[in-house]
Amino acid sequence: MTDHTVQQFGKELRSFFVLVLLNMTFGALALAFGMQIIIATFLPGAAETPLSPVIVAIRIITGISGVCIGFFWILSGAKIHRGLRGIRHEYRDSTSDGPVPAETLTGWIVAMVSHYRENRILIWRMTLISIAGGLFFLVLGIANLIQGILALPSATGPGFGVIAIFGAAPLNAGIGLVTIYFALKFRRYAGTWNLRLKLAGEGEETLKKALESR
């Protein structure tokens, strides 16, 4: 049982670690895009024609949303990453030394259960924020597409501005779709851990009986 569980534990640990790193990367992208939108709104000469106040307001709200989502996303990822790092180091060191004793594996499981229990709400929020982040990029991509289509009739030819807008559209939409895909994976991971916490809670009754029996 231990060997299979060690493999399962290692696979999950690696996947979760990568998911957290990806989340931090997407967070950084959301933060950067948000800042870029705000800066481009106020930068003189960034737009070919002066922007209407409604567009300016929409851009500022979108930019601030991106910055806020990205900031929270990175902070949450960093907190979860910090907790995982120690367990991952121990796992790597011990598995390279040969078979893992049952109590060492159980110790890692206890550490993971505690880590998840402590960060349960944060991880749940992170699944929501990563979906929000994915939607942010997707909306950005669709907005680029609409902007490009609207700019086409007034464009005299395939200028740099129009090409840039049409180039940004699939890029943003692609990042959005990938982010949502990983957010759903993250959600599945969270769901599995919620179930595990529930099972651990149910097992407490058995442990209580074992401790109190004479």
Added chain:
Amino acid sequence: MAERRTAYEIYWEILVYCRTPRTFTSIIGRCDLNSKTGQEYLGFLVGRDFLSLEKDGERSTYLATDRAAEYTALFTRLYQGLFDKGPEFRV
């Protein structure tokens, strides 16, 4: 710290660590407990015959009993069983 781990998890950590004789200070250091909660946990385990307190002159040590092995085996089975089913994905 204690909020992160349940009492059952802390009992398991203490019992596994005390497979060889351990002093109070080393137990609370290893299991990340303060003196007060450490006394409570150790008092409970000694009272239930999961630990024996051995005095060697000035030095007192705690050692896990045979009953402790039953608890740690049960705990190990339950917690390793949590990984029977995973999220079934790989990144």
